[in-house]
Amino acid sequence: MREIRLVARREIRAAVARRSFAISTSIVVVAIVAAAFIASYFINRAQEENTVTLVGVSEELAGFGPALTALGTASDRTIETRAVEEPAADAELTEGDLDAWVGGELGSTELRFRSAPGDEQLTQMVFGAMNSYVLGLEIAELGGDPGEVMGAVGASLPELTYAEDNDGVGNDFSKLAVAWAMLALLFMGIILSGSLISMGVVEEKTSRVVEILLATITPTQLFAGKVLGIGIIAFGQVLLYALAGVGAAAASGLLANVTVSLGPQVLWLLWWFLVGFFMFVVLWGGVSALAARQEDVGAVTTPMLFLLFIPFYTAMYLPTNAPNSLASEITSMAPFMAPFVMPVRQVFVNVPVWQLATAVGVSLLTILGTVWLAARVYHRGVLHTGSRLKLREALRRS
Numbered sequence: 001m002r003e004i005r006l007v008a009r010r011e012i013r014a015a016v017a018r019r020s021f022a023i024s025t026s027i028v029v030v031a032i033v034a035a036a037f038i039a040s041y042f043i044n045r046a047q048e049e050n051t052v053t054l055v056g057v058s059e060e061l062a063g064f065g066p067a068l069t070a071l072g073t074a075s076d077r078t079i080e081t082r083a084v085e086e087p088a089a090d091a092e093l094t095e096g097d098l099d100a101w102v103g104g105e106l107g108s109t110e111l112r113f114r115s116a117p118g119d120e121q122l123t124q125m126v127f128g129a130m131n132s133y134v135l136g137l138e139i140a141e142l143g144g145d146p147g148e149v150m151g152a153v154g155a156s157l158p159e160l161t162y163a164e165d166n167d168g169v170g171n172d173f174s175k176l177a178v179a180w181a182m183l184a185l186l187f188m189g190i191i192l193s194g195s196l197i198s199m200g201v202v203e204e205k206t207s208r209v210v211e212i213l214l215a216t217i218t219p220t221q222l223f224a225g226k227v228l229g230i231g232i233i234a235f236g237q238v239l240l241y242a243l244a245g246v247g248a249a250a251a252s253g254l255l256a257n258v259t260v261s262l263g264p265q266v267l268w269l270l271w272w273f274l275v276g277f278f279m280f281v282v283l284w285g286g287v288s289a290l291a292a293r294q295e296d297v298g299a300v301t302t303p304m305l306f307l308l309f310i311p312f313y314t315a316m317y318l319p320t321n322a323p324n325s326l327a328s329e330i331t332s333m334a335p336f337m338a339p340f341v342m343p344v345r346q347v348f349v350n351v352p353v354w355q356l357a358t359a360v361g362v363s364l365l366t367i368l369g370t371v372w373l374a375a376r377v378y379h380r381g382v383l384h385t386g387s388r389l390k391l392r393e394a395l396r397r398s
Contacts, residue, residue: 011228043257056102063137067133068102202288219375285378286374
């Protein structure tokens with residue numbers, strides 16, 4: 001263990017001492033903080049603009065105003081109406097004092113906006129309110145009670161239900177934002193740490209430093225130390241980025257719009273990052289030993305990128321749209337897929353304990369396989385010189 005700790009300490013010092021490491025980490029933190037404040041600015045601006053919708057109504061349609069206001073309230077939109085005659089309507093629309101104007105007489109009414117295409121939601125509300133208003137007039141003229149009729153109609157409206165329980169999907173942007181932010185941190189952390197371990201392995205191999213190191217320690221100890229050191233660095237980076245994101249969201253007021261409990265999500269993010277690290281990055285470091293020079297790194301690590309892109313894009317689109325579908329459940333428990341798909345499902349729905357336990361168990365078994373494979377390839381490839389070593393040859397060598 002002493003040798004492993006020494007190698008890990010050496011990896012940490014070497015990485016932290018790089019100027020590029022400090023610069024890139026700082027840039028990412030600044031970008032995360034800036035993104036939070038920019039998003040908060042535009043969200044608050046949109047909310048302020050949509051706080052109250054002002055609609056002018058001609059004197060002939062004075063009774064229409066309450067119907068429109070009531071429909072807006074039912075649709076979570078505040079609509080205020082006031083009497084405005086047609087000669088003044090255009091001026092107020094142009095100056096922004098009105099969002100829309102409704103005028104004319106029954107049988108020839110008009111809805112006017114400042115410019116095309118107008119407000120589609122408000123248009124539908126005006127049409128619906130006008131239907132209710134005219135229907136109420138006709139019912140009253142026939143001697144009926146418009147309020148009683150409308151109440152019966154409202155009570156008869158069907159309840160909206162879904163055959164598939166996808167809580168919050170499609171109508172809660174904050175959940176989608178949290179899920180994509182977690183995916184971005186997972187993907188970026190694994191990519192950066194994979195590149196870091198790959199660069200270190202090939203540098204030591206091409207400079208023949210590895211031969212000196214292996215004179216005092218075993219390949220297993222060297223590889224374990226590298227993985228431990230870079231793992232600590234990567235874990236620290238992801239933790240820093242996550243805390244920067246949560247802190248910036250709190251400072252900018254974004255948390256007021258988030259319906260997800262961020263504390264548990266951050267803890268799960270760190271857990272799934274560790275799982276993903278040992279699942280992908282360890283294998284990444286092992287196959288990097290196949291390269292004979294820096295120019296070979298791209299060729300030997302390209303399969304790792306494809307292995308990473310598949311679960312990343314699956315998690316971006318599948319569980320965000322149907323977190324409780326059979327496909328989402330299976331992929332969230334599958335090898336190499338779980339570290340990306342499961343945390344996204346956890347944002348949208350309450351994942352059953354047995355599925356979560358299965359995902360963890362399958363992931364740990366997968367890690368055992370990737371660690372064994374990576375150690376075997378590294379052990380047989382790190383001292384190979386000359387041409388690039390093929391994976392099949394590394395596995396066949398005794």
